[in-house]
Amino acid sequence: MTRKLPRFLLATVFVISVTALAQTASGLPAAPSAAASTPDTTVTGTGSKIGTINIEQAIFASNEGQRDFETLSKKLEPKQTELKNMNDEVETLKKQLNAQSATLNDDSRGALVKQVEDKTKRLERSVQDARDDAQAQQNEIAQRILQKMAPIIVKYAGDKGFGLIMDTSNPWPQGPVLWAGPSVDITKAIVDAYNAQSGVPAPARPITSKPAGTGAKPATPAGGTKPATTTAPPK
Numbered sequence: 444m445t446r447k448l449p450r451f452l453l454a455t456v457f458v459i460s461v462t463a464l465a466q467t468a469s470g471l472p473a474a475p476s477a478a479a480s481t482p483d484t485t486v487t488g489t490g491s492k493i494g495t496i497n498i499e500q501a502i503f504a505s506n507e508g509q510r511d512f513e514t515l516s517k518k519l520e521p522k523q524t525e526l527k528n529m530n531d532e533v534e535t536l537k538k539q540l541n542a543q544s545a546t547l548n549d550d551s552r553g554a555l556v557k558q559v560e561d562k563t564k565r566l567e568r569s570v571q572d573a574r575d576d577a578q579a580q581q582n583e584i585a586q587r588i589l590q591k592m593a594p595i596i597v598k599y600a601g602d603k604g605f606g607l608i609m610d611t612s613n614p615w616p617q618g619p620v621l622w623a624g625p626s627v628d629i630t631k632a633i634v635d636a637y638n639a640q641s642g643v644p645a646p647a648r649p650i651t652s653k654p655a656g657t658g659a660k661p662a663t664p665a666g667g668t669k670p671a672t673t674t675a676p677p678k
Contacts (some may be wrong), residue, residue, distance in 0.1 A: 479627060480592045483488060489598065490601065490603070490604035490605045490606040492602070492603070492605045492606060492607075493605070493606065493607045493608075493609070493627060494600065494602050494603075494605045494608045494609070494627045494628070494629045495608070495609050495610075495611045495623045495627050495628050495629070495630075496596065496608055496610060496611070496628065496630050497628070498589065498611050498612050499585075499612035500529045500630055501592065501630050501633050502584075502585050502588045502589060502592070504630075504634045505588060505592075505634050505637050505638060505641070505643075506641065506644060507588055507637075507638075507641050507643040508584070508588055509645075512581075512584060512648060513646070515580055525569075526569060526570060529562070529565070530566060533644050536555065536558060536562065537559055539555065540552075540556065543555075558661060588637075590625075591641070592633065592637050595637055599633060600629075603629075609623075611623060
């Protein structure tokens with residue numbers, strides 16, 4: 444099964460100055476396990492460098508993100524199977540209707556048509572409900588990690604002299620960055636720093652794609668994009 448899911452709907456956009464990011468980070472509630480080790484979010488210095496970070500990629504590439512999204516993927520597999528079975532049932536009825544349409548009387552044909560319509564509507568509702576539920580759980584994981592990652596970004600940016608960090612999760616024109624070279628990307632540095640602070644070990648088997656969600660079409664894996672390869676952090 445292809446393990447992908449829709450793009451995150453992150454509520455926080457990091458197209459803001461380091462000072463504003465510090466204010467955001469200081470207002471984020473720390474997770475209970477990390478409350479005592481939340482980094483200082485005070486911005487030091489007056490940096491002028493501009494950097495980029497792929498927030499979506501950083502969340503997914505972190506050891507905690509890989510662990511939690513893999514867990515979610517396995518949790519969603521029974522729903523995938525259920526939707527596939529529902530879709531197969533609808534397709535079977537459609538084939539039956541096409542094959543027997545000429546020989547069925549009006550009452551039998553009408554009953555079969557109504558059965559197809561009813562099951563199709565039920566399938567569509569189930570797919571939408573499952574998609575919404577999966578998206579909500581994906582967002583919960585992403586937001587939880589982002590809350591703990593924000594102070595790390597602030598500290599790194601301040602220490603390295605950055606005055607602006609921009610999110611490249613969405614390519615232009617959906618996102619704000621038209622082009623940026625790898626030398627200004629801090630994604631890998633932030634992931635490394637987050638992994639060190641979280642204490643979550645790297646997965647035994649590296650995950651190279653996002654976990655399965657509910658498909659845009661019945662019985663198919665959800666569409667999505669693999670995170671881009673991380674680039675070396677700026678010196």
